[in-house]
Amino acid sequence: MNVLLINPNTYKSPPVPPIGLECIAPCLENEGHRAEIVDLCFSENLYKDIDNAMVSFSPDIVGITVRNVETVLYHTNEFFLDEIKDMVNHVKSNYGLKVILGGTGVLTNPEGILDYLNADFAIAGPGEDEINTLLRNIQSSENTKKIYQGKYRLNSSCPRKPFKVDYKKYFDAGGIAGFETHKGCSSSCVYCLEANSRVSFKNVEDVIEEIKTFVVSGYNHFHLCDSEFNESIEYSDEFCTALKNEGLDIKWAMYMKPGNFNRKLFKLLKNTGVYLITLTVDSWQKCPEYWSDVERFIFSAKLWGIKTAVDFLTGFPYEDEDKVLEYLDLLRRVQPDSVGVNTYIRLYKSLRITQIIMNDEKLKNNLLGNVDDKTFVKPVFYNHINSEKLSELIKGDTLFRIEGLEKGVNYSRIITEAIPQ
Numbered sequence: 001m002n003v004l005l006i007n008p009n010t011y012k013s014p015p016v017p018p019i020g021l022e023c024i025a026p027c028l029e030n031e032g033h034r035a036e037i038v039d040l041c042f043s044e045n046l047y048k049d050i051d052n053a054m055v056s057f058s059p060d061i062v063g064i065t066v067r068n069v070e071t072v073l074y075h076t077n078e079f080f081l082d083e084i085k086d087m088v089n090h091v092k093s094n095y096g097l098k099v100i101l102g103g104t105g106v107l108t109n110p111e112g113i114l115d116y117l118n119a120d121f122a123i124a125g126p127g128e129d130e131i132n133t134l135l136r137n138i139q140s141s142e143n144t145k146k147i148y149q150g151k152y153r154l155n156s157s158c159p160r161k162p163f164k165v166d167y168k169k170y171f172d173a174g175g176i177a178g179f180e181t182h183k184g185c186s187s188s189c190v191y192c193l194e195a196n197s198r199v200s201f202k203n204v205e206d207v208i209e210e211i212k213t214f215v216v217s218g219y220n221h222f223h224l225c226d227s228e229f230n231e232s233i234e235y236s237d238e239f240c241t242a243l244k245n246e247g248l249d250i251k252w253a254m255y256m257k258p259g260n261f262n263r264k265l266f267k268l269l270k271n272t273g274v275y276l277i278t279l280t281v282d283s284w285q286k287c288p289e290y291w292s293d294v295e296r297f298i299f300s301a302k303l304w305g306i307k308t309a310v311d312f313l314t315g316f317p318y319e320d321e322d323k324v325l326e327y328l329d330l331l332r333r334v335q336p337d338s339v340g341v342n343t344y345i346r347l348y349k350s351l352r353i354t355q356i357i358m359n360d361e362k363l364k365n366n367l368l369g370n371v372d373d374k375t376f377v378k379p380v381f382y383n384h385i386n387s388e389k390l391s392e393l394i395k396g397d398t399l400f401r402i403e404g405l406e407k408g409v410n411y412s413r414i415i416t417e418a419i420p421q
Contacts, residue, residue: 001135003028004059006050007039007165008084009067015041015175017165019225020065020103020127027128027158033135039165042173047090054095061098061138062091063131066105066113073404074344074368074381080105081377085117092118100134102127107193108348110147112375125150126183126200128158152184152200159206162213171219176253179210180225181239187228187257190284190353191313191345194227201235204242215248224254228280233260240268251275255311258293261300270304277306279336283314283327284353291330298334308336311403315343315385317356317363324385325393332399341394342403343385344368349376357382 005025007018018039025035038053040046053059064087070079088099098120106113110124123130130148137143160179167177184199185192211222230236253276269277281294301308310331314324324343331339347354347367354376357363363382370378385393387402394400 001060001139002034002036002058003131003135004053004057004062005035005037006062006064006087007037007041007067008046008064008087009080010041010043010046010083011068011071011078011080012041012173015170015173016067017041017167017170017175017178018065018067019160019178019180020067021063022162022164023158023160024063024102024127024131025164026161028131028135030158031132031135033132037164042166042169046087050087050090051094054091059097061100061135063100063102064088064091064119065103066101066117067103069105069108069113069377070379072346072379073342074346074379074383075387075404076406077379077404079379081113081116088117088119098138100131102131104193109350109375109377112349112377114146116375116377121146121148123148123150125197126152152198159203160210162210163217167214167217167219176221176223177214177219178223178225179207181207181229181235182226182231185227185231189282190356191282191351192227193348193351195352199231201232204235204239207239208242208246211243211248211250212246215250220248220250222250222252224252227255228257229254230256230260230265233262233265236265237268240265240272243272244268249273253277255280256297258290258297261297263300266300266304266306270306274306276309277301278309278311281310281312281331282316283312283319283324284316291327294330295334298336301336309338309340310336312339312341313343313345314341315383315390316345316353317360317382317384319385321385321389321393324390328393328400332397335399339400340403341390341400343383343387343390344404345382347376347380347382349374353382 005021007021021037028035036057043049069081070077091097091099101119101122106122106124110122114122127150129151134148182201184197185194186199189195251273255278257280298308314327366382366384368381368383370380390402
């Protein structure tokens with residue numbers, strides 16, 4: 001079958017290449033299908049580009065990735081699904097083709113997203129295997145379901161093929177090349193869609209080859225796409241050791257979590273070109289040991305000359321202003337390079353924090369947004385410490401920035417000065 005893969009993501013703060021589609025395409029090709037990617041990020045005419053691909057490629061079916069439902073920042077939130085829905089309807093009404101949805105955004109509510117976008121099928125989770133299963137079922141007329149659960153696997157027989165999209169456009173617009181080392185997360189954060197999901201690590205040699213492909217093409221600046229690099233300290237050690245042995249002259253940034261680190265890992269990070277770590281921190285029912293880990297992590301990064309940008313989610317149910325101030329003062333004391341603070345918590349149907357709030361009538365009074373949408377597909381936020389009150393707690397300290405008051409992400413605010421020359 002000819003499978004047209006569409007990246008509908010036109011958000012550019014920052015622009016993010018469609019890595020997921022670069023992984024799906026070779027998996028389709030390995031099964032004898034033809035795959036082509038239409039990247040609309042920099043398109044000047046979305047529907048003209050889609051129509052041109054329809055004519056030149058003659059697809060039998062279309063896949064559309066839903067990387068994000070929205071920007072998830074209350075004050076400047078941009079909701080993406082309506083534009084994607086228009087694309088789905090354009091494909092179906094003008095060409096009579098069925099549409100498959102994929103991408104991390106589907107995980108927010110597979111049934112709700114499928115229904116909202118008026119698509120035919122959805123893959124919730126990694127789609128490298130399931131996309132071919134779905135196509136086989138369609139070809140044999142055995143398909144009896146609309147939602148497929150993606151499978152996590154240890155080794156891929158179809159490694160990603162970068163440069164199926166025009167990376168120069170991304171780099172020229174301030175984007176960065178990306179790669180991932182694993183999928184899934186063993187942490188149990190109540191606000192996260194990946195919480196308690198099965199973890200599968202990519203073959204180290206395959207990831208190194210991805211990086212080398214960029215380096216030989218003249219690109220050496222990367223941002224890791226893992227939600228948290230230090231999911232497994234053993235794997236992180238193995239990967240960094242292999243990267244060091246390759247002798248690649250790269251610079252890269254990443255997300256990490258408190259805990260699960262040691263001196264050897266930080267030394268390897270420094271020696272392989274890591275210059276910036278975004279540390280994901282939240283205040284939901286944390287024990288003293290957690291905050292000790294936060295302190296030790298930031299001090300360790302400083303010791304090795306690696307900058308840290310903290311993404312801090314706070315203002316959870318039952319946390320008062322004094323408690324939030326206590327957390328802010330702790331971060332003041334350890335002085336990372338930047339702290340982005342967010343007290344507006346996006347709720348999704350499947351999250352534990354959503355269940356907690358919806359079971360407490362008092363907490364429900366603090367809901368904002370599309371509060372009557374029981375599917376939580378449209379944005380619904382919980383907040384009881386608004387930006388004005390948070391600003392009072394911050395006391396004008398320039399270390400802190402209130403997330404959502406401006407476009408962009410926390411790490412991008414210090415990335416220019418952090419990049420080694």
